[in-house]
Amino acid sequence: MRKYIKSCFYVLLLALPLVNAGAQTIPFFPLDGAPQAPAVPAPQLSTGAFVPLEIPDFAFSGQADIEALLESAIRGSKKSVEVALYGFTLPRVAQALVDAKERGLAVRVLVNESHVYTSRISEQLELLIDKGLELRTLRGAGNYGIMHNKLGIYDGRMVSAGSFNWAVTANLANSENIVFSRDKGVVTGYRKYFAWMWGHARPAGQGPGQPVANYGPPPEDPARTIFYNGALLPAYSFSPAGRTEADILNALNFTRESADIAVFSFYSLDIGNAVVNAHKRGVKVRVLVDRVQASQSEVGALLIKNGVPFRWSQGYAGRGVMHNKYAVLDSKLLMTGSFNWSVNAQQNNFENMFNTADKAYTEAFAAQFERLFLAAETPTSADLEKARLQYQSAVTER
Structure with a gap:
């Protein structure tokens, strides 16, 4: 075998x-002065x-x-x-x-x-x-x-x-x-x-299979029992071609006070714009992403341009990656799973998202976000461009 x-x-x-960027080995760039x-x-x-x-x-x-x-x-x-x-x-x-x-x-x-x-x-x-x-x-x-x-x-x-x-x-x-x-x-x-x-x-x-354009809709939560500020959300959602991105957008649009977001790959401009809109209507938004992934996405520049508090980091040991994909909204909703906030995760990947309003989860994930955000760096647009060029140079040399 x-x-x-x-x-x-x-x-x-x-x-x-x-060409699967999700499977690439990510070059390591140390953070200075974190x-x-x-x-x-x-x-x-x-x-x-x-x-x-x-x-x-x-x-x-x-x-x-x-x-x-x-x-x-x-x-x-x-x-x-x-x-x-x-x-x-x-x-x-x-x-x-x-x-x-x-x-x-x-x-x-x-x-x-x-x-x-x-x-x-x-x-x-x-x-x-x-x-x-x-x-x-x-x-x-x-x-x-x-x-x-x-x-x-x-x-x-x-x-x-x-x-x-x-x-x-x-x-x-x-x-x-x-x-x-x-x-x-x-x-x-x-x-x-x-x-x-x-x-x-x-x-x-x-052996390997042939490309499949569409697997059809994945199973859905028929109950949608999570009541969040007037929105009904599922306890779980799946990809490809499920409703996860729509659920994230819906939750962000109903958020009133705070949104703490820690996402490894944040590439979805639709979600990025929803985050900006939340910030503009007075929601206390904080976004944490992985350093290398952020350098390859337009979303980081969008958030910085619009004044959204935005930081990047690596793994917990000063190496590795910031690989979380979760959000704590209004301190009462947790959305976490394998789902990166990207078009590929929504349309092409097999992914899952677990949602809960249980305080045990929301409080613990909020506290963990606080630790991660405090230890992270605040990049400028110039920092994003520098990291992008570093990444491209490293990939070219391999």
């Missing part, structure tokens, strides 16, 4: 354009025998060993584990999935296609394939789409989602978040979404 997978990679090189964030206890990363952990409602990289939480969720499952992953390099989680299969659980693994059909497939994905786990691959819509989810479903009773890629860098360097939900409606929605994706995916042994 491993030889077949690698041979398919060379076919893929000839058949597909290598202020220090308030002290937060460093996570104790597990290095010995497995010790089960209580699964929280949420966690942040740099404050928790999220790999250990995922391992605990898998090892605590009794019947089934379903995961949909953009990339995968977590060794303890890989072994936990293998052990789950050997314990007789129904284990299904869905992976972004280009992470499997590559000469640089991770050891962890190779392990899953070699051990015979049921693994399928999925590509996004059109030429640029990816399967960008980072989610798990455990015994059909609990879901994990958020920005956290199941990767070592996410645990050790990036600024990330993960949420866990046992809400029956949320779990049901994510199970339908996983089944929908699984139906479009291909078994790993079949």
